[in-house]
Amino acid sequence: MGRNDQQCAIRVEDLGIFFDSEPPALRRAAARLLDRGTSQLRRLLKEQSNGSATVAPVSGKWVFRHLAFDVSKGEVFGIIGGNGSGKTTLLKILSRVLYPSEGRAEIRGRVASLLAVGTGFNQEFTGRENVYLNGMILGLSRAEIDRRFDGIAEFADIGEQLDEPVKTYSSGMRARLAFAVAAQLDSDIVMLDEVLSVGDAGFRQRCLDVVRNMKRGGRTILLVSHNMSAIDNFCDRAMVIRGGGIADLGEPKAVIRNYLDSFVPSEREAVALRDRQDRDGTGRLLITDYGFETASGMAVRVPRAGDDLTILLDYEGADQAPIEQVEIGFAVTTEEGSKLIRFSTESLASPFARIPPSGRFRLHIPRFPLAEGKYAAGFRVTVGGEVADYIPDAITFEVGRGDYFGTGYIDQHSPVYVPHDWHAGAAAVETRIRAVAEVG
């Protein structure tokens, strides 16, 4: 065993799993018998067999195949993928609930897997009893639970109701209790499946703290989540499972970016901006293409809130002459068409006096303000005061979830974000706010 082996917590080699959708066993046996009977009959009738023996086709599908990756000791490893991509199945295999159909995996250390928070809770039992039942299901002994009980009760924060049946609990309380038990497991490897998406914001924050502590404690963590900012914040590496294989593996930021980008249907497959007929204007100048770019110059398809973003609008003039006195506006609406923001040279009083016959407009937004969602945008270009090209619903695009304020808290009730600050104090400040409001 080399030194490398010792530092590896999980090693997955050529792993694959096949889910067969076979009919019930007895019916299958009956079918096999019938099949044998008919083939005997055919032989009796001296019917020519064309060589291909009637092998019952195995119906089913490979969830994934040929997965291979290593997770080092103490690493936090994120797993991303759409629904049904096999993330949970992979965790199930690694926690020995399912067995693979091919390949192998090696696990070094005690594993605690939290595939479903609160599995095995008994509705009739009190919270206290369920702590014991759940702890024992997860592999703790009574004495170990006794020792941890106070810590569990404190984390779950259920108070007096701990001695009431769990059926009287809210779903948030149930999740807290379950996660409290799980947080007390001491194991070398922790597998978390979407645990970070239950409960309210405060509870999620505490779960994140637990994960942070686990990470600090040097535990190896496998984290399956749809919460990209959690993956981004915690993981040392991230992996995308798609189409039955590893689509991407590497540094979380890049992996997440590519992953989100891949969801946008390629606009170029639809009618290209260049070929759109539903446009107004003289045609002195036409917008032919668009794109997004981050500060580093990387092209992105799904911008995120907080990004230092540049929107690119390629144009071509009707002839080879430079174009003069150009104004441009770019308006973003919701998917349904409600106006959100318009960016224009008019409002900045900075028209382009003279631009080359073909080129690119660059709209720079230092901190992109839109929340996660789908949006539409249109543009309007005038040359010498006359509309040259106008498509109100030129493009649709998607925005990914982003941490605009850099606090880790993503307010989903806000469709747009603007820089702001809060103050509290004596009336002087209030007066100022009132004064500003009056002026506004």
Add this chain to the structure above:
Amino acid sequence: MSTILPEQSLNVAVIEPDGTSSDLGLGTLWARRELVLMLAMRSIRVRYRDTSLGILWAFAQPLIYMIVISTFFGLIARFDTGPIPYPLHLLTGLVAFQLLTKSIGEGSNAITGNRGILQMIYIPPVVFPAASVISSLIDFLFPAILIVFFLTYYAIIPTWTLAYLPIALLWLAIMCIAAQITMSVLAVRFTDTRVLVPIVSQLLFFATPIFYPVTIIPDGYLIAYGLINPMAGVIELLRWCLFGPEQALHLDLVAASALSTLVITVVSIAVFRSIARRLHRYL
């Protein structure tokens, strides 16, 4: 970092296709004994917690059967149960038989009813039928008290044959275990099992000397009867232990049933091990 810590090298788990669960045995059960007891307590408490009569229901079922059947057969067909009062004869059969049917029924639910847990958390599946066995045996204690009550009522004083009672009880427990472990995995493997359970239980009721004495079986068929239905031998032995030597003991029947029990137990363990190894496929 060049030293290899012994615990690290010991802790490597290899996951491979057709991985077979190696923890099917008694060692696993011992290691998980606290969980097994907790699960057993859970099912007992859940069963009686919300009923207004609570634990009284455990007495009610055999008592009601006893009253109805003894009235019915007392009217139309008087079975000759020798010196033993017919209701008591009936009750011993009913109580023993109830343990078997409950074992069959609960066994078939032991693993299927905990699918949700097994699909999410790794637990050796054997803990579920084990917990179910314990809860059935505890459940059996209550109607057993009923027998003591009626023995007193009919002023039947146990004789030296009572010394053999532990053998009869152990035998019953073995039947219970065999039924539970077999049914627990069969129900997972073959969904049809559930439909069959009530039918088989009904048939067994008639095939077991509950409401009729063994004496109605022609002598030549006793061994075959005991082989086919091991419950016949257990109940025969149980009655002999309780009612004393006046209750004739058909040793050939008991021996045949014992042999049959042995075969059934060995087959049960084999069936359990073979299906439980690949249980994850059928869950």
